[in-house]
Amino acid sequence: MAALRVLVGVKRVIDYAVKVRVAGGGVQTQGVKHSLNPFCEIALEEGVRLRERGAASDVIAVSVGTRVCQETLRTALAVGADRGVLLEVGEGAAVGPREAAAALAGLVGRLQPHLVLLGKQAIDDDCNQTGQLLAAMLDWPQGTFASRVELEEGAVRVEREVDGGLETLRLRLPAVLTADLRLNEPRYATLPNIMKAKKKPLEIIPASALGVPLPLPRLRVLKLEEPPARGGGQRVQGVPELLERLRSDGRV
Amino acid sequence: MALRRVLGLGAALGRRGCCSKRPLPPDFVEALRAVVGDPNVSTAMAVREQHGHDESMHTGAAPSPSCAPPDAVVWPQAVGQVQELAALCYRCRVPMVPFGTGTGLEGGVNAVQGGVCFDLSRMDAITELSLEDFSVAVEPGVTRKALNGHLRGTGLWFPVDPGADASLCGMAATGASGTNAVRYGTMRPNVLNLRVVLPDGRLLHTAGPGRQARKRAAGYDLTSLFVGSEGTLGFLTQATLRLHPLPEATAVTMATFPSVRAAVACTVQVLQAAVPVARIEFLDEVMAGACSRFSGLELPEAATLLLELHGSRHGLAEQRQQAEEIVRLNGGSGLAWAEEPEERGRLWAMRHSAWYAALALRPGCQGYSTDVCVPISRLPDVVVETKRDLQDSGLTGPMVGHVGDGNFHCLLIFDCQDPAESRRVHAFTQRLGRRALAAGGTCTGEHGVGLGKRALLLEELGQEGMDTLRRIKAALDPHNLMNPGKVL
Numbered sequence: 001m002a003a004l005r006v007l008v009g010v011k012r013v014i015d016y017a018v019k020v021r022v023a024g025g026g027v028q029t030q031g032v033k034h035s036l037n038p039f040c041e042i043a044l045e046e047g048v049r050l051r052e053r054g055a056a057s058d059v060i061a062v063s064v065g066t067r068v069c070q071e072t073l074r075t076a077l078a079v080g081a082d083r084g085v086l087l088e089v090g091e092g093a094a095v096g097p098r099e100a101a102a103a104l105a106g107l108v109g110r111l112q113p114h115l116v117l118l119g120k121q122a123i124d125d126d127c128n129q130t131g132q133l134l135a136a137m138l139d140w141p142q143g144t145f146a147s148r149v150e151l152e153e154g155a156v157r158v159e160r161e162v163d164g165g166l167e168t169l170r171l172r173l174p175a176v177l178t179a180d181l182r183l184n185e186p187r188y189a190t191l192p193n194i195m196k197a198k199k200k201p202l203e204i205i206p207a208s209a210l211g212v213p214l215p216l217p218r219l220r221v222l223k224l225e226e227p228p229a230r231g232g233g234q235r236v237q238g239v240p241e242l243l244e245r246l247r248s249d250g251r252v
Numbered sequence: 253m254a255l256r257r258v259l260g261l262g263a264a265l266g267r268r269g270c271c272s273k274r275p276l277p278p279d280f281v282e283a284l285r286a287v288v289g290d291p292n293v294s295t296a297m298a299v300r301e302q303h304g305h306d307e308s309m310h311t312g313a314a315p316s317p318s319c320a321p322p323d324a325v326v327w328p329q330a331v332g333q334v335q336e337l338a339a340l341c342y343r344c345r346v347p348m349v350p351f352g353t354g355t356g357l358e359g360g361v362n363a364v365q366g367g368v369c370f371d372l373s374r375m376d377a378i379t380e381l382s383l384e385d386f387s388v389a390v391e392p393g394v395t396r397k398a399l400n401g402h403l404r405g406t407g408l409w410f411p412v413d414p415g416a417d418a419s420l421c422g423m424a425a426t427g428a429s430g431t432n433a434v435r436y437g438t439m440r441p442n443v444l445n446l447r448v449v450l451p452d453g454r455l456l457h458t459a460g461p462g463r464q465a466r467k468r469a470a471g472y473d474l475t476s477l478f479v480g481s482e483g484t485l486g487f488l489t490q491a492t493l494r495l496h497p498l499p500e501a502t503a504v505t506m507a508t509f510p511s512v513r514a515a516v517a518c519t520v521q522v523l524q525a526a527v528p529v530a531r532i533e534f535l536d537e538v539m540a541g542a543c544s545r546f547s548g549l550e551l552p553e554a555a556t557l558l559l560e561l562h563g564s565r566h567g568l569a570e571q572r573q574q575a576e577e578i579v580r581l582n583g584g585s586g587l588a589w590a591e592e593p594e595e596r597g598r599l600w601a602m603r604h605s606a607w608y609a610a611l612a613l614r615p616g617c618q619g620y621s622t623d624v625c626v627p628i629s630r631l632p633d634v635v636v637e638t639k640r641d642l643q644d645s646g647l648t649g650p651m652v653g654h655v656g657d658g659n660f661h662c663l664l665i666f667d668c669q670d671p672a673e674s675r676r677v678h679a680f681t682q683r684l685g686r687r688a689l690a691a692g693g694t695c696t697g698e699h700g701v702g703l704g705k706r707a708l709l710l711e712e713l714g715q716e717g718m719d720t721l722r723r724i725k726a727a728l729d730p731h732n733l734m735n736p737g738k739v740l
Binding site: 015017033035036075078184185186187188189190192193194 | 398401402404405406407408409497498499500592593594597
């Protein structure tokens with residue numbers, strides 16, 4: 001089986017353990033800990049395992065964002081990607097699934113990978129759209145919510161987690177896969193690998209230079225607010241009082 | 253319940269009974285509210301009861317339900333508030349009990365003389381992370397899993413891993429240990445500095461403010477004094493911890509042995525061969541059976557060792573070869589090495605659920621864990637004798653242990669409503685404690701003294717030792733307000 005070139009998309013998001021705060025009409029990101037999106041970690045781990053098994057020859061990590069996303073790509077390199085590409089956008093540019101998919105499609109045209117691995121969704125916007133949009137733009141088959149990936153000659157067998165259970169598809173390569181939680185358990189970057197990652201190539205390409213015009217954003221955020229603070233509970237003496245209170249509150 | 257009487261709590265050597273409590277002075281609760289604000293003080297019964305026990309047998313339910321819950325619970329948000337509250341309690345002679353995650357196993361948070369419980373979980377800052385110096389400072393609200401999650405991507409980790417996802421400052425307070433201690437040490441060598449609020453409210457940095465030298469010879473080792481002090485000398489409001497690099501490669505294996513002695517002898521030999529094993533855990537056949545049923549993993553019901561090796565790829569291959577030789581020499585079998593994180597995770601999850609697996613052996617019963625630790629050379633004899641004692645006493649007590657440290661636990665599962673069985677359990681634990689002391693070991697390897705082991709502590713340290721402890725306690729806490737009724 002010929003060794004594949006694998007492209008793995010990674011996104012820099014607010015760390016999952018951080019309590020998100022709204023400030024000035026937007027999510028507070030200044031001084032807040034960011035890390036690699038957990039589903040992207042799983043996708044990256046799968047790519048690295050493919051290379052370790054000899055099925056892939058080249059694992060390229062790519063991120064669409066501002067210059068600070070370089071640190072996320074360095075982490076991806078430390079986990080095992082061979083090289084990184086940052087598709088850079090300007091500060092304050094809105095990068096949603098549509099914009100990310102368009103930029104990735106442009107890079108795919110340049111790099112010609114056989115397989116694109118993405119996380120199923122990002123934990124900041126929970127959109128779950130980039131993989132699907134990308135596959136449509138490229139007119140490639142897609143295997144989303146992958147919980148198991150097996151390569152065959154010129155094709156990939158994907159087990160997907162769907163509402164009714166597990167579905168197995170066989171997709172001709174090249175294809176787009178998005179990783180679900182149970183696909184694998186990602187490794188931690190170790191110190192020697194973090195050192196080595198500093199020397200791995202990291203290319204920065206302006207997103208606009210990919211020959212794909214970045215479409216104007218079609219979404220505008222009107223309002224963003226935290227949910228209302230919880231009020232205190234109140235004790236009632238018994239069921240009749242409970243019903244009375246529910247009625248007077250208009251809930252029954 | 254009958255158990256507490258049977259375990260002789262609160263009656264150790266003529267000390268004041270656990271129920272001697274004075275009511276809070278008038279206007280005291282208002283004074284607490286003035287420091288931290290209304291929402292951060294509670295006198296609600298449910299909240300107090302929740303803070304009056306940990307995960308041990310010492311539930312404080314009976315004979316005196318009012319004994320163990322504190323009179324009030326406060327949630328300070330910053331160290332300055334801890335200081336003000338402590339000074340207030342000190343002035344009014346009100347007992348103070350520090351509370352982290354409440355996951356201790358020796359009744360350390362039971363407020364046997366009432367007073368104020370300081371729930372420190374809202375102070376949860378991770379600061380001063382230095383990747384070059386391998387150190388970080390954490391407040392009491394940070395648990396060990398939260399810290400390791402925070403460190404993901406840095407190549408560093410904090411290896412001390414007791415069963416629960418405990419507060420790191422709480423782990424410092426009890427001198428905790430875990431499965432990795434054989435290679436990475438317990439809490440004691442991994443705490444570089446502590447920010448302590450003393451009982452009168454003064455602030456002490458045990459190694460000096462803002463310092464985290466990896467080694468120091470400057471004055472008495474105050475850091476080590478407060479590690480393991482179980483909340484009796486002050487509040488640990490911040491701990492500076494030593495971090496370690498993550499291993500490049502990890503491999504886990506499970507081996508079964510024809511006898512308990514063979515498994516324990518194998519452990520001793522692995523250590524004497526200087527194989528730098530990262531974890532070496534023992535399960536007796538009862539525990540193996542229980543864990544197997546609980547996690548659905550189909551393991552043979554035999555004395556079992558779980559070994560984990562850390563190292564570089566090359567170093568690991570060498571360690572594996574050495575370990576395999578020694579295992580086979582002792583009649584061990586079944587050596588399949590797991591390297592993928594998923595498989596390793598499954599094996600360790602099986603081990604970590606030992607407590608629940610043991611409880612599942614006799615549903616409806618309570619559990620009590622012993623915690624002796626003896627020199628490695630005496631381990632085979634002590635374990636075999638203990639097993640015989642268990643069988644002779646007719647008790648259900650699967651054994652699990654960090655045999656690499658000479659530390660093992662009997663998870664005694666018994667019906668505390670049955671006074672005869674409770675008596676047998678009590679007698680067994682006393683014999684086990686004394687057996688360990690006679691072998692040159694300690695009555696508590698990692699859980700602490702808390703409420704239940706004060707009598708054994710006297711036997712372990714002797715009168716001079718206890719007197720010295722009492723003099724130190726009197727020097728730092730002359731009015732015995734910090735977590736009274738524990739340790740001494």
